[in-house]
Every structure is written in structure tokens, then in C-alpha cells.
Amino acid sequence: MHDLLKQSRCIVFDLDGTLVDSMQGFNELASEIINKYFAVDKQTASQMYRDTSGIPFRYQIQKLFGDHDMAATAVDEFEFSKLNDSRSTxxxxxxxxxxxxLGDLGYNLCVSSNNHHENVETVVEPVKENFSLILGYKDNFLKGKQHFDFIQKELNISTEQMLFVGDSLHDAQKSYELKIPFIARLGTFSAEDFDELKIPMLKIDNLNMLIDHFKEV
Structure with missing residues (x-):
């Protein structure tokens, strides 16, 4: 991992659960909505939301419940509630x-989130001066290859010069598929959860640990 850190010029951060302490609130909201529209008990709904986190809620619901009649209504309620709550995260x-x-160390910093773009801009506003690019979910423009390709083009960097910091198993898997080194922020998932993926990665509890690693290379 140290060799990969040496090549890095750009650090891409997921937002929810990585920079913002919002995942518990989103989990509670999703559990209520899944219970309301799909008659799943809240404890099970909470686990379902957690296990499929890292992709837009509409895709989580599609993955969990297919073409259920109430899917669109559930997604609309979730996204509307998130939009109203985004300023308080x-x-x-x-x-x-x-x-x-990290900026002082010379790295380009970016946000790549599957939260809706307007939510992302609202949440990131207090620290936006630190970022070269702030990307949220739009139709046909998701966290993963589409965001990463855009970042590479805009900043004129290669895959080898990027790092991705995220909190979900989906983040780790997607980063590995795209050959972008991954750094796991622990919290939403444990170190043991990430270990089960058998993917090489650095695990951190906070950004101070990441900064310490960069200072060592």
C-alpha cells in the first residue's frame, strides 16, 4: 500500500459514512420506510439497508424488492426526507x-457520492473550498466508473494516481474492480467485515490515520 500511496495525486472520498456522520440517521429512515411500504420488521429492514448500502436507494429497493408496486413511492419519500434533513448532517x-x-500535503481532493447531487452540494458547502470536484448522483452518472472517469479527465490523472476512501463493502468491491486502491473508513462496517472481501486495503478509523500514512511515504 505504501507504494500506491507514493503514486497518489488525488484522493476521492465517499460522503455519507466517510466524511459525514449520516449513516445511522439514513438507516433509521430507511428502516421506517421499508417497514411502512414492504411490511418488513424494522430490525430486518435495518440490516437490509446496511447490507446494500453504497448504491442509490432506488437501486437498493430494486435489489431487495424488485418491481414492487410501492417501490417508487418508497424511494420518493426517502429522497424527499433526506433532502429536508441534509442541512443538519x-x-x-x-x-x-x-x-x-491533506490539501496542504498537495493532494487533489474530490467527493464522489451516490447521494443526490443537490444533497451533496448542500452538505459539502461548509468545506467545499477543499475539493477540486464535488460529484453526486445524477441520471446515468453514478459513483464508480462514471465518476472516476470524469475525475481522471478533468484532473488529467491516471487510475494509478487515485485513491478511493469509502465506508461500505460496495465501495471496496467497486474500487477493486476498477483497479483503484481503496481505503476503508471503519464504522458502518467493521474491519472483520472488510477482511471477508479478501481485498487489499488500508483501514482507518479517522483521517488523522490516513495523514500519518501519507507522512510516512
Whole structure:
């Protein structure tokens, strides 16, 4: 991993659960909606949401319930509620200073999220000066290959010069498929959860740990 860190010029961050402490709130909201529209008990619904996190909610619902009659209604309620709550989400304590420190080390920083783009812009507003690019979900423009290709083109960098920091198993799997080194922020999933993927990665509890690794290379 140290060799990969040496090549890096750009660090791409997922948003929810990685920079922003929002996943518990989203999990509670999703559990209520899944219980309401699909008659799944809230504990099971919570696990279902967690296990499929990392993709837009509409795709989570499609994956879990297929073409259920209430799918569109459930997705609309979830996204509307998130939009109303987005201004109250808070960054993890280590994030504002951590972003500044990484920028001072000379790295381009980007956000790549499957939260809707307008939500992402609203949430990132207090720290937006740290980022070269801020990307959210739009139709046919998702976190993963589409976002990463756009970042490479805009910043004139290669795959080998990128790192992706995320909190979900889906983030890790997608990063591995695209040959972009992955750094797992623990919290939504444990170190043991990530270990089960058998994917090489660095695991951190906070951005200070990431900064320490960069200072060592």
C-alpha cells in the first residue's frame, strides 16, 4: 500500500459514512420506510439497508424488492426526507482539519457520492473550498466508473494516481474492480467485515490515520 500511496495525486472520498456522520440517521429512515411500504420488521429492514448500502436507494429497493408496486413511492419519500434533513448532517470531528491537512500535503481532493447531487452540494458547502470536484448522483452518472472517469479527465490523472476512501463493502468491491486502491473508513462496517472481501486495503478509523500514512511515504 505504501507504494500506491507514493503514486497518489488525488484522493476521492465517499460522503455519507466517510466524511459525514449520516449513516445511522439514513438507516433509521430507511428502516421506517421499508417497514411502512414492504411490511418488513424494522430490525430486518435495518440490516437490509446496511447490507446494500453504497448504491442509490432506488437501486437498493430494486435489489431487495424488485418491481414492487410501492417501490417508487418508497424511494420518493426517502429522497424527499433526506433532502429536508441534509442541512443538519454533521461532519465527523476529524474531517474539516483532516481535509485541510491533506490539501496542504498537495493532494487533489474530490467527493464522489451516490447521494443526490443537490444533497451533496448542500452538505459539502461548509468545506467545499477543499475539493477540486464535488460529484453526486445524477441520471446515468453514478459513483464508480462514471465518476472516476470524469475525475481522471478533468484532473488529467491516471487510475494509478487515485485513491478511493469509502465506508461500505460496495465501495471496496467497486474500487477493486476498477483497479483503484481503496481505503476503508471503519464504522458502518467493521474491519472483520472488510477482511471477508479478501481485498487489499488500508483501514482507518479517522483521517488523522490516513495523514500519518501519507507522512510516512
Amino acid at each position: 454533521t461532519f465527523f470531528e476529524d474531517v474539516p482539519k483532516g481535509l485541510r491537512d
